[in-house]
Amino acid sequence: MVLESIYDDRFVTFCYGGRVNMGRHTAIRYLKNSVENPSWWFTVCLNTAKFENKHVDRLCRVMEEKISDEALIGLIKVLFESEIMSIQLGGCCLGRGFPQECGLSSILINIYFNSFDKEIQELRLKTSRENPRVDPNDLAEGYQRNAFYKPLKIYAVRYLDEILVITSGTKMMTLDLKSRLVQILEKDMEFSIDKVKTVIHSATSEKIEFLGMELQAVKPSILHPPMSQKAIRARKKYLRQKEVRALELRNAKESNRKKLGMKIFSHVFKKMKRANGFKTDFQIESEVNQIFDSWAEEVMQDFLESVDDRWEWHRMLSAGDFLSLKRIRDQLPLELVDAYDNFQEQVGRYLNPIKAKRMLEEQVKIAEEEEERKYSDQTVADLTKLCIKVEAPLEIVKKAVKLIGFTNHMGRPRPISLLMVLEDADIIKWYAGIGRRWLDFFCCCHNFRKLKIIVSYHLRFSCILTLAEKHESSKKEAIRHYTKDLKVSDVDGVEEIYFPTEREVKMMGDNDLIDPNPVDGSLGMTLIRLASDEPSYCCAAHFCDRRDTIVYRIRLLQNPLNLDSFDQSKWVPGMGAIHENLNKRCIPLCSDHISELYLGRLTLQDTDYASLLHVD
Structure with missing residues (x-):
């Protein structure tokens, strides 16, 4: 915990393993969410070897730069010399909970690789400065929608002794980067590299294994495929069945309401017939009003949703009325004419089927435009973007x-x-x-x-x-x-x-x-x-x-x-x-x-x- 509190803030962001909330799944989330348009990648494979005395000496020298505690440094040397603690690099032992791995190994490996991580970080920052992002607003007006700029990027992930490097550049640039990193590991870090396995691969045509999983660059539509015709038909069938069930439930509610209303009216009629008035020990006006208000709202909502019913009622209430004739209106009182005009205005406002039909057509048009926009965005993304697909082997x-x-x-x-x-x-x-x-x-x-x-x-x-x-x-x-x-x-x-x-x-x-x-x-x-x-x-x-x-x-x-x-x-x-x-x-x-x-x-x-x- 002492080493973790000292070094954790000094580690780079792509250093995973042996750190709090920086495990395998966090690394995979970074690869899936942050890496864009990978073109080439490679893993640096170390030959299976023990952490020898030369590595221990270099580790102690690195720790002495930050820690002025000779007793702690001496204790770590004694642990390695007495073989109480041993680190096996390049194998399948680290980060797996095996007894042959010491719990202190993870933090020591991260400390040892910290200088290598800093070198990769400098290369990433240098590449970003030389290839800055282009703001679409800075482009000419004719190029804003038709230009797709893919900047050169370098991505890296290191989990203990497993190293993955990804580039969005050319193959020659990736080869130069690989040669430089291998040279640092061999000369400065004194590691033996497996040259057969440390080769670059095409991100789109070849899978690469990392952290026990398989990675490959694919189009976004492969990760999030559109619904098939069979799925669309099944969804439409489900929606139709849902509408039928809702209609049956609404009809059942209406029947129950009619039965309940008839019972209420029959009961009230009997009470009124047998006695002078209807008396109760408690007030029920508010409850009855609430029930009938909710019924009225539901009935009106169902009625207004039907264009055919509104058309029929609008025709019945507005067509063929003699009060619309001028010679008849001149003979009637002004109050009656105003009331009729107000009534016709309300009929046109709430029951006019043309407005309702126009609103429905606008809703359908908006839905079609949204579907076309999604399809065009997905097509453009498939042509201009690559994501990483992670699969289990x-x-x-x-x-x-x-x-x-x-x-x-x-x-x-x-x-x-x-x-x-x-x-x-x-x-x-x-x-x-x-x-x-x-x-x-x-x-x-x-x-x-x-x-x-x-x-x-x-x-x-x-x-x-x-x-x-x-x-x-x-x-x-x-x-x-x-x-x-x-x-x-x-x-x-x-x-x-x-x-x-x-x-x-x-x-x-x-x-x-x-x-x-x-x-x-x-x-x-x-x-x-x-x-x-x-x-x-x-x-x-x-x-x-x-x-x-x-x-x-x-x-x-x-x-x-x-x-x-x-x-x-x-x-x-x-x-x-x-x-x-x-x-x-x-x-x-x-x-x-x-x-x-x-x-x-x-x-x-x-x-x-x-x-x-x-x-x-």
């Missing part, structure tokens, strides 16, 4: 689902035998933790709906099949007992739901700007409760002093599957793995933190490694 997700064993070779859900030793609630929590992490991580993606299907179908039914096989029952019996929402009862008999329900999954979207951990840690690990009389230990979670703990054995799923996380041909690309040294190690946890660990809200990085046990 569905093929990688499907490979991970198949690799762990959620589905068989045909892509259908299957049970996982390794989980049958767990309690029912723990099995559901394990599946729920993976499902919620995937949903939270990819909620900002354009194809989020397809990922919902994977979670709501493959994971849900794999969990149901695992529970069914554990209890030696059928899938229908498991669904009848747990329901599709996977409800489970606790010790007190209260039903709880851990797995996201179908309705909850359907309503999920891009709402929260969070920095969720990827699913890697939860996907490749399970905790099995030991049936032994071990002495009570303190809970291994940080800042937890509870001693009513249970010992669990850590089982990594890649070991029973005989998979090597470094073999990219068999392993899922871009997915990290917990270090094999933790396999079959034991950890004491209280009931609250084991539940949090299963649900993915807690990671092994939030536990004390000194509390790990060796139990045969």
